[in-house]
Amino acid sequence: MKPRLRNDRFLRACRREPVDATPVWFMRQAGRYMAEYRAIRARHSLLEICKRAELAAEVTLQPVERLGVDAAILFADILLLVEPLGVGLEFAGGDGPKLRHPVTSAADVDRLRRFDVATELGYVAESVRAVVARLDGRVPLIGFAGGPFTVASYLVEGGHSTDFLATKRLMYGEPEAWHRLLSLLSSLTSEYLRLQIEAGADAVQLFDSWVGALAPQDYRRYVLPHARAIFAPLAACGVPLIHFGTQTAALLADMRSAGASVVGVDWRIDLADAWQRIGAGAAVQGNLDPVALLAPWPVLAETARGLLRSVANRPGHVFNLGHGILPHTPVEAVADLVALVHEETANRVGPT
Amino acid sequence: MKPRLRNDRFLRACRREPVDATPVWFMRQAGRYMAEYRAIRARHSLLEICKRAELAAEVTLQPVERLGVDAAILFADILLLVEPLGVGLEFAGGDGPKLRHPVTSAADVDRLRRFDVATELGYVAESVRAVVARLDGRVPLIGFAGGPFTVASYLVEGGHSTDFLATKRLMYGEPEAWHRLLSLLSSLTSEYLRLQIEAGADAVQLFDSWVGALAPQDYRRYVLPHARAIFAPLAACGVPLIHFGTQTAALLADMRSAGASVVGVDWRIDLADAWQRIGAGAAVQGNLDPVALLAPWPVLAETARGLLRSVANRPGHVFNLGHGILPHTPVEAVADLVALVHEETANRVGPT
Numbered sequence: 001m002k003p004r005l006r007n008d009r010f011l012r013a014c015r016r017e018p019v020d021a022t023p024v025w026f027m028r029q030a031g032r033y034m035a036e037y038r039a040i041r042a043r044h045s046l047l048e049i050c051k052r053a054e055l056a057a058e059v060t061l062q063p064v065e066r067l068g069v070d071a072a073i074l075f076a077d078i079l080l081l082v083e084p085l086g087v088g089l090e091f092a093g094g095d096g097p098k099l100r101h102p103v104t105s106a107a108d109v110d111r112l113r114r115f116d117v118a119t120e121l122g123y124v125a126e127s128v129r130a131v132v133a134r135l136d137g138r139v140p141l142i143g144f145a146g147g148p149f150t151v152a153s154y155l156v157e158g159g160h161s162t163d164f165l166a167t168k169r170l171m172y173g174e175p176e177a178w179h180r181l182l183s184l185l186s187s188l189t190s191e192y193l194r195l196q197i198e199a200g201a202d203a204v205q206l207f208d209s210w211v212g213a214l215a216p217q218d219y220r221r222y223v224l225p226h227a228r229a230i231f232a233p234l235a236a237c238g239v240p241l242i243h244f245g246t247q248t249a250a251l252l253a254d255m256r257s258a259g260a261s262v263v264g265v266d267w268r269i270d271l272a273d274a275w276q277r278i279g280a281g282a283a284v285q286g287n288l289d290p291v292a293l294l295a296p297w298p299v300l301a302e303t304a305r306g307l308l309r310s311v312a313n314r315p316g317h318v319f320n321l322g323h324g325i326l327p328h329t330p331v332e333a334v335a336d337l338v339a340l341v342h343e344e345t346a347n348r349v350g351p352t
Numbered sequence: 353m354k355p356r357l358r359n360d361r362f363l364r365a366c367r368r369e370p371v372d373a374t375p376v377w378f379m380r381q382a383g384r385y386m387a388e389y390r391a392i393r394a395r396h397s398l399l400e401i402c403k404r405a406e407l408a409a410e411v412t413l414q415p416v417e418r419l420g421v422d423a424a425i426l427f428a429d430i431l432l433l434v435e436p437l438g439v440g441l442e443f444a445g446g447d448g449p450k451l452r453h454p455v456t457s458a459a460d461v462d463r464l465r466r467f468d469v470a471t472e473l474g475y476v477a478e479s480v481r482a483v484v485a486r487l488d489g490r491v492p493l494i495g496f497a498g499g500p501f502t503v504a505s506y507l508v509e510g511g512h513s514t515d516f517l518a519t520k521r522l523m524y525g526e527p528e529a530w531h532r533l534l535s536l537l538s539s540l541t542s543e544y545l546r547l548q549i550e551a552g553a554d555a556v557q558l559f560d561s562w563v564g565a566l567a568p569q570d571y572r573r574y575v576l577p578h579a580r581a582i583f584a585p586l587a588a589c590g591v592p593l594i595h596f597g598t599q600t601a602a603l604l605a606d607m608r609s610a611g612a613s614v615v616g617v618d619w620r621i622d623l624a625d626a627w628q629r630i631g632a633g634a635a636v637q638g639n640l641d642p643v644a645l646l647a648p649w650p651v652l653a654e655t656a657r658g659l660l661r662s663v664a665n666r667p668g669h670v671f672n673l674g675h676g677i678l679p680h681t682p683v684e685a686v687a688d689l690v691a692l693v694h695e696e697t698a699n700r701v702g703p704t
Contacts, residue, residue, distance in 0.1 A: 268599060
């Protein structure tokens, strides 16, 4: 039995209902910029934290307690889903993830190990349950997974990439293998998000962070059908579905059409302009430049106020950054920003 | 006395006049993907090629002779302009440029060495004259400079950056120093482009390649006035002025308003959509994904044909990539693409 939710601003905004104040949470709100997080990371690896429910819950709750955000997001990694595929995933030092067996051909795609999501990723469901218990109804919990292009890019490149050369070469050169790979990922991702929802996540976000590397026609041909295949089976769950990417100014309408009810927007476009492209039928999430959190407070405050004013009184805005919190961000600035968003919007968002 | 131009497609398209075929050139069309270039680079450093007119001319002409493009672009580097500022510029191996004395404070800005552009960069004018002589009217020559945000980012970061943290911190934290730095760069850049035009360049392009890292309101506040200050004094020169950046889908109208007559577009937006945002009063340049040149020919050909169809019969399109040619690009694909663009559009672009 889930505890009754005492702060439902985030869920109301996702449904475009009036709220008592604009809800705010931050991508990567649990992370290295926070001393509490570094203290845990000093003793445990990233995968260890993800795989031990009490550690994942501890880290997930840190920003809720320190910042007063309106939603928690499960501490996890988008590559947890690919670990059971047998690609030799390693999180080595500060270099980000590396794969010993990248997927660069049709044969590689066929060699990927098929697995049962509930079995192999049961530990994530356990973390969700631990977080829900510890949150005890304070704020909702967001589950998440990586988007099909982004996860495929790690599989193909074997790590992070800047130009996605190998990924696009597979896409252009072996389109059947590409679609087979993305079909597999989509079906796993949809099951994985459902697992999190069934374990107690109140909303889920699909992070297709690098999808903005694609031309719009390539997005529509090579990725959109697979994003649809992820969201379609989840519609019946009745929880908000958030679709996020960066460098997506010209992809927003297509990303909305994939089936999400909330579209996450990066800072490279004015939020009101973005909302117009997305359409009034969806909520929006974003979109402060993460570097603004390292600016002097008057600059940060003015920028945040300008952002709030640009969508003032319009239900359906979840305040967030345009991408994750950067490592050198001062935690006080983040906490002060949360307070500012709440103060500036108190009792002002909804029909007047 | 300049030789009479025998192929003026590129200049006509920049002026939105009917053409006998869509003109095509490529950013970084002289570069490592070409064996002729590698042969020269094996014996000379980048700066040496830039500073010796006969070498710069040789490299500038290589793609004209090998590919049949409709314009040459001067072989140079956007950081030639900052070398005389006394920042300790070095081109070290494959790591890209490094600055021994980056500019991170107001005091650093004030310490920058002032210099006379015509004196310190006279060697660039000499290269322009050498290229014009060797081209002998075959195609027009494009001169270029780096845009204010992009050049400032190298100065502040001391090299290439991914999140532009130091650059934005200076911009937000010391706005007066920022504007002083960009005013200095703008005035030098405008003089530098004029120098190239007076030496014989038929058009100039401002490469503000990384400007898409900015939120639109930050672009308008911190960069646009300086881009205007570059273009305004050049309007009277009567040559096409091209303004280019990447990740600029939501900045295109602002970039157009800076005063260029042609806006360069990256591949992250459909070209027809981009043109609508830029406005019918300007020409457009772009916007194939550079990775498409590494795709199998039928995919490349279909993508290029789709791009051409999307703006068919509309004078004012210069075919190009959305960014520079990548090092592993097969030169044959580039040459075949030039032929395809010409064949597909022969006698079709203009009032019917």
